[in-house]
Amino acid sequence: xxxxxxxxxxxxxxxxxxxxxxxxxxxxxxxxxxxxxxxxxxxxxxxxxxxxxxxxxxxxxxxxxxxxxxxxxxxxxxxxxxxxxxxxxxxxxxxxxxxxxxxxxxxxxxxxxxxxxxxxxxxxxxxxxxxxxxxxxxxxxxxxxxxxxxxxxxxxxxxxxxxxxxxxxxxxxxxxxxxxxxxxxxxxxxxxxxxxxxxxxxxxxxxxxxxxxxxxxxxxxxxxxxxxxxxxxxxxxxxxxxxxxxxxxxxxxxxxxxxxxxxxxxxxx
Amino acid sequence: xxxxxxxxxxxxxxxxxxxxxxxxxxxxxxxxxxxxxxxxxxxxxxxxxxxxxxxxxxxxxxxxxxxxxxxxxxxxxxxxxxxxxxxxxxxxxxxxxxxxxxxxxxxxxxxxxxxxxxxxxxxxxxxxxxxxxxxxxxxxxxxxxxxxxxxxxxxxxxxxxxxxxxxxxxxxxxxxxxxxxxxxxxxxxxxxxxxxxxxxxxxxxxxxxxxxxxxxxxxxxxxxxxxxxxxxxxxxxxxxxxxxxxxxxxxxxxxxxxxxxxxxxxxxxxxxxxxxxxxxxxxxxxxxxxxxxxxxxxxxxxxxxxxx
Numbered sequence: 001x002x003x004x005x006x007x008x009x010x011x012x013x014x015x016x017x018x019x020x021x022x023x024x025x026x027x028x029x030x031x032x033x034x035x036x037x038x039x040x041x042x043x044x045x046x047x048x049x050x051x052x053x054x055x056x057x058x059x060x061x062x063x064x065x066x067x068x069x070x071x072x073x074x075x076x077x078x079x080x081x082x083x084x085x086x087x088x089x090x091x092x093x094x095x096x097x098x099x100x101x102x103x104x105x106x107x108x109x110x111x112x113x114x115x116x117x118x119x120x121x122x123x124x125x126x127x128x129x130x131x132x133x134x135x136x137x138x139x140x141x142x143x144x145x146x147x148x149x150x151x152x153x154x155x156x157x158x159x160x161x162x163x164x165x166x167x168x169x170x171x172x173x174x175x176x177x178x179x180x181x182x183x184x185x186x187x188x189x190x191x192x193x194x195x196x197x198x199x200x201x202x203x204x205x206x207x208x209x210x211x212x213x214x215x216x217x218x219x220x221x222x223x224x225x226x227x228x229x230x231x232x233x234x235x236x237x238x239x240x241x242x243x244x245x246x247x248x249x250x251x252x253x254x255x256x257x258x259x260x261x262x263x264x265x266x267x268x269x
Numbered sequence: 270x271x272x273x274x275x276x277x278x279x280x281x282x283x284x285x286x287x288x289x290x291x292x293x294x295x296x297x298x299x300x301x302x303x304x305x306x307x308x309x310x311x312x313x314x315x316x317x318x319x320x321x322x323x324x325x326x327x328x329x330x331x332x333x334x335x336x337x338x339x340x341x342x343x344x345x346x347x348x349x350x351x352x353x354x355x356x357x358x359x360x361x362x363x364x365x366x367x368x369x370x371x372x373x374x375x376x377x378x379x380x381x382x383x384x385x386x387x388x389x390x391x392x393x394x395x396x397x398x399x400x401x402x403x404x405x406x407x408x409x410x411x412x413x414x415x416x417x418x419x420x421x422x423x424x425x426x427x428x429x430x431x432x433x434x435x436x437x438x439x440x441x442x443x444x445x446x447x448x449x450x451x452x453x454x455x456x457x458x459x460x461x462x463x464x465x466x467x468x469x470x471x472x473x474x475x476x477x478x479x480x481x482x483x484x485x486x487x488x489x490x491x492x493x494x495x496x497x498x499x500x501x502x503x504x505x506x507x508x509x510x511x512x513x514x515x516x517x518x519x520x521x522x523x524x525x526x527x528x529x530x531x532x533x534x535x536x537x538x539x540x541x542x543x544x545x546x547x548x549x550x551x552x553x554x555x556x557x558x559x560x561x562x563x564x565x566x567x568x569x570x571x572x573x574x575x576x577x
Contacts, residue, residue, distance in 0.1 A: 001300065003300070004301050004541055004542060042539065042540075047539075048332055049330060050333055050334060050335060050485050050486070050535070050539060052538065052539065092541060227325060227326075228325070228326045228327070228328050228329070230328055230335065230337075230535075230538045231291070231293075231297075231537065231538045232538075233293075233298060233300075233301075234293060234297045235291065235292055235298060235537070236291060236293075236328075236339070236538060237313075237327070237342045238325075238327045238328040238337065238339065239325075240322065240325050240342075242325075251321065252321060252322060252342065
């Protein structure tokens with residue numbers, strides 16, 4: 001159940017160029033959150049910037065009640081947020097529909113499903129929490145993680161993901177680390193073998209390509225999208241994402257309550 | 270202390286409601302707000318047929334405000350009456366349904382459908398939506414058409430009718446007089462101000478609809494002025510004041526200018542508890558300043574100010 005709460009900032013560090021990780025002490029949030037969900041943060045005390053900023057949950061440590069968010073500084077709100085080293089943060093959450101963490105029975109095919117997790121740029125942020133959950137479920141050896149970034153410096157979670165025990169493939173736009181080219185090329189290789197499910201988060205062009213590949217290969221999956229958001233609870237109808245409904249008709253769904261995670265085949269790009 | 274108000278026949282236990290379109294159908298905010306503490310719940314603009322709304326992006330943040338161009342996305346009056354109203358009626362809080370249409374007949378049909386639906390306490394006629402091609406603001410920028418819409422709705426329903434006015438007109442008082450003359454039981458003001466935001470990096474408008482409606486604290490002085498002017502010209506018609514209310518003190522500005530009731534809109538997005546904070550803050554203010562009746566505060570700031 002989502003709540004309005006004051007979360008204590010316990011740490012805030014720059015972990016990449018303009019990318020920050022803030023750690024919050026928020027036991028109720030840590031208990032309730034599932035991967036892919038986000039928190040809605042008030043960035044300031046006055047009316048400028050006015051709106052809350054939706055930021056995905058990056059990591060959760062239930063026993064210590066800690067929640068981490070990872071975000072890129074892009075404007076007024078995130079600049080403010082990156083400047084907070086302690087004190088209380090006004091937060092709503094957890095919000096949204098997260099990833100479905102599959103078990104072998106659910107896929108109905110393999111005893112332990114073969115999963116690929118694909119992250120592009122700052123889109124890697126919520127995938128770490130997903131991988132934490134997959135690691136807890138003991139599926140580590142069947143998961144392949146593919147991470148794309150502009151260059152080696154901008155690679156975000158690859159070391160942490162390796163520590164969870166997952167095998168990681170890396171692609172960079174300039175070839176400064178791993179494969180020289182788009183991360184979706186690495187996915188194409190993975191699709192040569194049988195895959196049960198793909199999880200992805202990243203820039204829209206990457207997700208568009210990825211959804212097309214999955215559709216062609218007949219592999220199901222989920223993608224997390226980003227839309228401009230105001231209320232975060234399905235009231236203002238701002239953050240619409242165009243999707244196909246069960247009957248194939250195009251309609252709008254809301255990233256805040258119906259998403260931000262959507263079935264890969266559902267999104268109309 | 271008595272905070273009960275009568276907004277043109279809608280009896281509210283306190284003067285606080287929600288601005289249409291910012292609170293969904295109320296149920297979305299149940300986790301954060303005890304809805305039963307509200308004076309009334311004003312729900313999303315409802316049309317005869319379901320509407321998909323405008324293409325995204327639908328919002329843009331601006332200094333102390335935001336532009337929106339949702340485009341009246343709603344499930345249509347039938348679903349509102351059949352599926353949503355039973356849930357809302359169970360709360361026992363007056364529900365005000367904002368209605369919109371492309372034609373006079375649309376407005377009348379929506380009003381007729383909602384007449385007698387349990388829990389519906391009144392209608393707010395949206396003749397000021399800036400984000401739809403047909404209807405909306407067209408009806409709200411000409412006094413004659415505005416009075417025609419008002420008459421059409423009034424003759425289709427027994428419910429109290431509030432007409433929501435647009436600030437995007439030359440003279441708001443002329444519009445207020447026209448709709449009051451056509452039988453409006455109350456007026457609500459203001460709807461959003463039309464604006465454009467441009468993405469300088471992309472060199473394109475931010476919103477898919479190009480123009481949007483500006484709301485939030487940025488418009489508050491404009492809204493307070495609108496309430497002031499209309500109350501001054503027509504002191505007897507109750508006004509539902511709105512525009513950038515975030516706190517009880519903001520709401521009190523509207524009441525002191527002449528509003529009988531107030532609506533929290535964009536403020537809900539910033540603080541999901543804003544409505545309750547306003548209810549509690551008004552009660553606290555009344556206690557602190559020894560006002561027993563909320564009606565004593567309505568228009569009080571205009572006392573002893575001479576009319577030109």
